[in-house]
Amino acid sequence: MVFITLFSTCNNNVDDNIGHVLNLAGKNRAELEKVLKHYASNVEDSLKYQAAKFLILNMEGKYSESYNAPWEDVATVNLRWSSSSDKSKVIETFNIGELIRKDDIHHITADYLISNIELAFQVWRDKPWGKHISFETFCEEILPYRIGTEPLENWREKVLASFADLNNSLREDSTITAVKACSKVNDILPRFRMDKDFSNMNYSQLMATTRGMCDSQAALAAFVMRGLGIPVTIDFTPQWKIHPTGHTWNSVSDSIGQHISFMGGETNPHNKHQGNTLQKAKAYRKTFQNQRIVEADKKDIPFLFQDNIIDISSEHDNMTNVVLPIKRYSEIQTEYVFLTMFYDFEWRMTGCTKLDSDSIRFQHIGKDILYLPVYYINESQIPASDPFYIDSNGKINILPSNSPDSLMAFSAITPENDTNWNWRMVKGVFETGDDPNFSNVKIIHTISTSPKLYNKISLKQSHLCRFIRYRAPIGNCNVSEIAFYDDSGKELKGVHIGSPGSYNNLGDSGDKAFDGNISTFYDAVDTENSWTGLDFGEYKRISTIHYSPRLLGVGIYNDNEYELFRWTVDGWKSIEKKKATGQTIEFNTPHNSLLYLNNNTLNKRGK
Known part of the structure; x- marks a missing residue:
């Protein structure tokens, strides 16, 4: 009866939403009500009751994904999936079966939720830093029973068992802070082997596999640290400026509520890592609470903003604010303008803002990046204004699509330096010998x-x-x-000899130095005594040596065909194609507009 009174008293406000969730639970409603009743019946459990409401209120949309495999070790499924080049054969050979989705609201049990709440409160209250952690921070950064869409398990019990000695030492050290505790735990987390194609794994699978990308590393760190009462988040940037993907890392809350970033299993708080050093357009934090940056029909919400995230770009350096004129009004009414950044001939989603009546305002966006504001309607991006570039000093350069023409010379297809590896040849030598072991070697250059x-x-x-x-x-x-030439200028051919293999087995072996293709290169395994050469089959007289260092492939090369594109209100438009006759190439093109130069021969793109 006490439960009924308390529960009905709150129904007018937040608990109206509880009623909505309970109705969605269907047959599983009784399990959720059991949790609420368990904590509502005892006044001393009022905070745990609030925690239970937080979990249940935000349970909608949370689910597990797993494969119906004939073995219990799902980590093995992930390993086989990742190591196979033909995914369909993995499914056929190992009977992985179909992907199974289980919504928490329909399958979670009262015992599981109560155990999670009890253990979360236990580690929060018994740690010296716990008194500095607010209930709000606790709910988001210690309490959640899941990280992503991993299969549920009693991971808190497993963390406390696996890290029992460390947990005891943390509890007994009256001076330790959450940040110092984070470093201690991070120092003993397993190091990951970089891999891909893993589905979300739970704590046990991550510990058994220790393979995956940065998001797997961050997930394991969050499991272990939350399991020990350390408030930790998972942060990410959706897209790097010069890499095809984004990146995920962690942050820990200190005694005054500030977040200090680190990379789970790699670098500790206050140390440098990719998440706090590489330039990014935006940064976000995943949340358990169901909150959306964009509230609209799903077809009008980019995938990035369909998740529960908050914008934390203001916590990062080299950010600035931008105000732009609206150049194109949407034909369909919309509240939002989205921010895309340029990568590999695509505009990739990275930010958003609410639309003003006459301007577009983006806050805390990264410098030294090329952007385009767009509307997102019916799953399509429509330009809302001209592209713009923010230089390293924060100056905004708008790139109009109607600029007058002028003659421009290009020495590369991107602003990147094509000579990053030139220095790696300094002190290298060309040697001749009478046998393949070069026992009687002579340096000729x-x-x-x-x-x-x-x-x-x-x-x-x-x-x-x-x-x-x-x-x-x-x-x-x-x-x-x-390449080697004789006195008459004839190129001397031979059979390749040299150190075997290539760095990381990527195929960049020594024979690539003699294939006539400047875009390929030799990258050795051994950095101490590596070489590549030729056996002429008979004695030849060498007069001239031609060579090129390893390149990024973004320069202008003889006989390569280049095509120049310009950005218009209707997208990219080809201006002209031509072959290079030297290390620069000229085009008649609109001045101060957004251009894209493509090397058609190497299929390399730039801007």
Whole structure:
């Protein structure tokens, strides 16, 4: 009766939503009501009752994903899935079966929720830093029973069992802070092998597998630290400026409620990691609470903003605010304008703002990045204004699509430096020998300065040899192209010899230095004594050496075809195609507009 009184008293406000969730639960309603009744019957449990309401109120949309595998070790499924190049064969051979979704609201039990709440309160209250952690922070950063869409398990019990000694030492150290505790735990977390294609794994699977991307690392850190009473979040950026994906990391709440970032299993709070050093457009934090940055029909919400996240870009450096004119009004009424950033000929979703009557205002967006404001209607992006670039000083450069033409010369297809690896050839040598082991070696040229794109070395006197090689300096072995010529200018051909393999088995082996393709390169396994060369089959006389260092592939190369595009209100438009005859190429193109130069020969794109 006490439960009924308390429950009905609150129904006019927040508990109206509780009633909505209970109705959605259907046959599982009794399990959720059992949790509420358990804590409503005891006044001393009022805070736990609020915690139970928080979990149940935000349970809608939470679910587990798993495969109907004939074995219990789901981590094995993930390993087999990841290591196979043909996913369909994995399903056929190992009978992984269909992906199963179980909504928490229909399957979670009262015992599971009560156990989660009890253990969460236990570690919150028995830690020295717990008194500095607010109930609001506790609810978001310690209490949640799940991280993502992983299969549910009693992970809190497992964490306390696996880390029992550490848990005891943390509890007994009266001076330790949440941040210091975070570092202690992070130091002993398993190091991950980078992998891909994993579905969300629970604590046991992550500990058994220790493979996955950054989001798996961050998930394991969150499981362990929350299980020990350390308030930890999962943060992310949806898209890097120069990489095809985004990145995920963690943050820990300190005694005054500030978040300090770290990388689970790698770097501790206050230390540098990709999440707090690399330039990003926006940063977000995942939340358990059901809250959306964008409230609209699902077809008008980009995938990024369909999750429960909050914008934490203001916590990061090198951010600025932007006000832009609206150049194009949406034909369909909408409240939002979205921010996209340029990557690989695409505008990738990264931010949003509510629409003003006459302007677009984006807050806390990253510098040194190219952006385009868009509407998102019926799952399509429609430009709302001109592209703009924010330089490293925060200056906004709007790139109109109706600029007058002018003659422009290009020396590369991107602003990136094509010479990042040139220095790796300094102190490298070209050597000749009479046998493939180069037991009687003779140095015919030493690279003493950072090489150019194309290098031609005319030897003071020609050298007679059967075997010749390029031997890299200690520390690096990178070279794109090598060719040898005789006195008449004829290229000398031979059979490749040299150090086997390539770095990370990526296929960049020594023979790539002799394939005539400047876009390929040799990247050695061994950084101490690596080399690549030729066996001519008989003695040949060498007069000239041609070579090129490893390249990014973004320069202008002889005989490569380039195509220039410009951005218009209707998207990208091709201006002209032409072949390069040197290390620069000229086009007649609109001045101060957004251009995109493509190397059609190498299928390389730039901006």
